[in-house]
Amino acid sequence: MTPFTERVIQLIQNIPEGKVATYGQIASLAGSPRAARQVVRILHSMSKKYQLPWHRVINAQGKIGLKDEQSYYEQLMRLEAEGIAFGQHDWIDLEIFQWKTDKDRC
Incomplete structure (x- = not known):
C-alpha cells in the first residue's frame, strides 16, 4: 500500500460523525491535491476492508x-441519520457541515 493510500484511509477514518469532507479535500490533506479521483478509487476498493x-x-x-x-439513497440516509x-x-x-482540520484552519 502506498503512503498516499495509507494517509487517505487514516483521514477518512477520522471524519467525525455529522461532518463531511470532499474528495479533493482528502486528496489535498493526504499530500496530493490533484488526486481526488484516486480518493474515489480508494473508497471504492477499500471501504469494506477498512470499515471506512x-x-x-x-x-x-x-x-x-x-x-x-x-447507493445514492443509502448515502443520503446515512448522512441524514x-x-x-x-x-x-x-x-x-459545506460552510456548516464540512470537516475542518487543523490544517484547514491555518
Missing part, C-alpha cells in the same frame, strides 16, 4: 457523487 465511513465523503459542490440510485441537512437538489452546505 465512505458516506461522509462527497463532491466539491456539496453533493453526493454516486450515480447508482440505491448523522444530522446532516440537505438543501434544494440534495445539496449540503
